[in-house]
Amino acid sequence: MEVAKEILDIKESYETKYGFSDPEKYSFKAKKGLSGEMVRQISAIKSEPEWMLDFRLRALKIFFSRPMPQWGPKLEIDFNNIFYYIKPVEKQGRSWDDVPKDIKSTFDKLGIPEAERKFLAGVGAQYESESVYHHIQKELGQQGVIFLDMDSGLRECPEIVKKHFGKIIPAGDNKFAALNSAVWSGGSFVYVPENVKVAMPLQAYFRINAKNMGQFERTLIITEPGSSVHYVEGCSAPSYSEDSLHAAVVEILAKENSRLRYTTIQNWSNNVYNLVTKRAHAHRNAVVEWIDGNLGSKITMKYPSVYLLGEGAKANIISIAYAGRGQHQDAGGKAVHMAKNTSSTILSKSISKDGGKTTYRGLLRVAKGATGVMSNVRCDALILDDTSSSDTVPYMDVAEKNVSITHEATVGKVSEETLFYLMSRGLKESDAMALVVRGFIEPFTKELPMEYAVELNRLVHMEMTGAVG
């Protein structure tokens, strides 16, 4: 019921709420364009160890040598017209009080109070390329939990980072993983020691502010045996007329009997190319869950994946995508079963409106010998008008017979009867439509922390009622 209130209270326009931009204020801004020199410069400013510089330079070579993807949405990116590194403030804010005022006001305008203020103690927030605020709750520290921005992680936990960085997603995995590996900055580093269960969700809020600035955050999460953690990030960007690029890499290592849930809601402005590689390795009896919401952006290509490497490991991938005018959401999930008795569930829900396009692209692979695998893939598309579209590209590669696999796909529209029924109870047509959409994505929303569910429903409502402008 809380949710319904939030939806109807929102009257302000998207531009006011999300389309603002604060005057840019940076302590260092690299030149536009990509070069070895620029990569060296980034690494030098961060005083990185030699191996990281080598890693970056190798990745840059790979990036240059790879063609653009020959599948999926057409990407028109001018790599020479992007800022690859911007450092907004000289030093990291130690406490919330140290965070500069204009940056705080940006968080205020983003509506973070609803989503985050309550949990501020656990927030790691990224503003531009560098985290400006990081605070780990005392208990977390005492439990040995490490929750840092990636740059600090590299400085403070060099052995762990060196051992795992770029191992689950090597630089050569794909062109954009290579780009990220070359110029990455920020992101989160999370380490949960054996048998530690982190009760509160760890939250990070990412944001792009400068024009033509690429955001290349890099996240690495390691859960030791028997531990559990929920990591949450929400993203939003102001609207700019020139295109921006977001190419992130998220690597997760879930060891035996550990549990990890990674929740993302992204709401990039409609000029952002959002190209993200997310992959988890799940060892014996580990459970990895990707909860992935994609709104906004011009093009999103994102297929969170789980490699089920140990017997009994489980993957759960739930995603929603919303595509409006000029948007293409190409999203889905991948489950790669390498061990016996592993199971996966992929639920994908997409909504297209005003000429938007959604694509479910998924992979289900079962290796030879991985008997007793159970997998359930379901994708539902809701198309709200005749100019919008949706399609499904499921790949299946099953090398084992003794498995149980189901795949279901539905495509639906909102019926005249449903709209009439809801309108007969006083709801305007757009509100009725928003309500149907809200119900459609409920299997996703119910997995979110309350504040995020409210925020998501509000965003969807703004999209539905045309408050987006």
Next chain:
Amino acid sequence: MKLEIENLHAEVDGKEILKGVTLTVKSGEVHAVMGPNGAGKSTLSNVIMGHPRYRVISGDVKLDGASILSMSPDKRARTGIFVSFQYPAEVPGVSIASFLRSAHGAINGKEMSVIDFQKLVKEKTKMLGISDDFIKRGLNEGFSGGEKKRGEILQMAVLSPRLAILDETDSGLDVDALRVVADGINRVSSSPDMGIILITHYNRILKYVIPDFVHVMHGGRIVRSGKSDLASFIEEKGYSSLEAT
């Protein structure tokens, strides 16, 4: 409140169904509209609510003297018209509670606080003997016929319209469920500000909900009007006995 249906002609998919219906309903009155299948009863309720598939050919429907025919369904709802549908749409994932709060807010122009609204709903569910869990379920999602009807009556109780049209609210209910629903209607309709049109095929609900007036519809017209004894007459003689007149 005064609803006036004046010589109403309406069609669906190019076929004329209502062929001159005239009926006036005032606050505090319960009108039963009876008739065989195909008489145009459900068409009447859909036309009054403004279903987009139905087209008015001529005639008028006025609420307190002003025509409502150019209004969209949501505007009609906001003037205080409510239809309890025979086959309400399923809206998966939207709980009755959150839907009702939105609807209540839309009709009253302002949403109640969560706490006040919970109180209101609690009062109504208690009155209707509906469990608290019921309102947490998805709107009509996987509901049995009886659950749908009770859900509609609950909506009516919470939204407290000025004119309620109950379309075949009794159909498909067993005797116990019928009694519960009828009891609910009586409780809600005890408000002197509300007028009711009770559309039914059978008169069995009229044993529990006593109408002030009974109208018999046939071939898209009201062919006979009377007091509640007309219902018993029809039960004995059947609709065909009226055709000759």
